[in-house]
Amino acid sequence: MFEQFTDVVPSFFGWLNQGPLTLTIFLHTFIILPMFWIYSQEKKRLEQEK
Amino acid sequence: MANKSVWSDNRFWQRTAAWVTGFASILLIWLTFDTSAQISMGNDADLKNGVTKRVPGPTVINYKISYEMSTKRGHEVPYIGGNDGKGGSLFKEKEKFFGRDDYSEKEAGDLLHLGKLGSQAKNCMDCHTLMGNGAYYAPDLTKAWLDPAWGPEGSMQAVTGKSTKEEAMAEFLQHPELYPTHARMMPNLGITAQEAKGLVAFLKHLSSIDTNGFPRNFGKIQGALNGK
Numbered sequence: 001m002f003e004q005f006t007d008v009v010p011s012f013f014g015w016l017n018q019g020p021l022t023l024t025i026f027l028h029t030f031i032i033l034p035m036f037w038i039y040s041q042e043k044k045r046l047e048q049e050k
Numbered sequence: 051m052a053n054k055s056v057w058s059d060n061r062f063w064q065r066t067a068a069w070v071t072g073f074a075s076i077l078l079i080w081l082t083f084d085t086s087a088q089i090s091m092g093n094d095a096d097l098k099n100g101v102t103k104r105v106p107g108p109t110v111i112n113y114k115i116s117y118e119m120s121t122k123r124g125h126e127v128p129y130i131g132g133n134d135g136k137g138g139s140l141f142k143e144k145e146k147f148f149g150r151d152d153y154s155e156k157e158a159g160d161l162l163h164l165g166k167l168g169s170q171a172k173n174c175m176d177c178h179t180l181m182g183n184g185a186y187y188a189p190d191l192t193k194a195w196l197d198p199a200w201g202p203e204g205s206m207q208a209v210t211g212k213s214t215k216e217e218a219m220a221e222f223l224q225h226p227e228l229y230p231t232h233a234r235m236m237p238n239l240g241i242t243a244q245e246a247k248g249l250v251a252f253l254k255h256l257s258s259i260d261t262n263g264f265p266r267n268f269g270k271i272q273g274a275l276n277g278k
Contacts, residue, residue, distance in 0.1 A: 006123045008104050008260045009088050013081065034069055042062040046054050
């Protein structure tokens with residue numbers, strides 16, 4: 001999944017985009033993980049309101 | 051009172067939307083600056099000092115440019131002034147462009163500027179593709195300079211009666227109707243000799259840009275419209 005960086009100009013996104021799916025998995029992780037946190041917070045709040 | 055699900059709760063969706071929008075905005079701003087560093091043009095000093103830039107300086111027209119398979123990167127890479135054998139350009143081997151290999155930064159820059167304006171004025175992209183922009187009615191010009199058809203082994207020098215790549219290309223650009231290469235003949239666009247020189251310089255510089263192997267399979271597809 002992670003391969004040696006071979007692009008001409010080093011960059012974080014260049015490195016992330018070296019293998020198939022690496023950029024996609026990274027972005028989905030960063031977008032979806034906080035959603036679990038938001039979910040649990042909202043759940044707690046709803047339970048307290050009840 | 052029935053249990054209220056988080057999934058039907060407004061605040062959950064509001065906060066999720068805010069997070070996704072905010073994250074995406076920051077990401078796009080970051081990518082914008084990341085890209086500008088990638089596409090900024092090098093200069094003559096970079097070429098002389100052997101600094102590899104994705105977009106080399108205009109004086110790259112003084113150098114020999116070759117296109118070779120890089121096993122490390124898995125695609126073809128333009129090498130400027132020879133291959134150093136370690137996956138990089140050597141920046142040593144020069145190549146005469148219209149009889150000279152000592153264009154100053156100003157002269158080369160002016161030629162490229164003329165060529166770029168020419169390519170826009172004559173609407174090359176109506177038929178051709180440059181760096182992924184344009185049409186596929188006529189051959190992709192991104193790596194046109196490296197097309198073997200224009201080289202010493204190719205047919206275009208003999209067809210146009212010229213002995214160098216740049217002269218053959220310039221001659222073709224001025225009188226394309228005299229050299230029909232295939233059924234989709236290029237029309238005569240009234241390109242002058244000086245404009246043709248600029249256009250060829252522009253195409254040579256364009257070919258020296260490292261496009262991460264785009265267009266794929268350049269020079270490998272035989273018999274296709276873009277097959278060289």
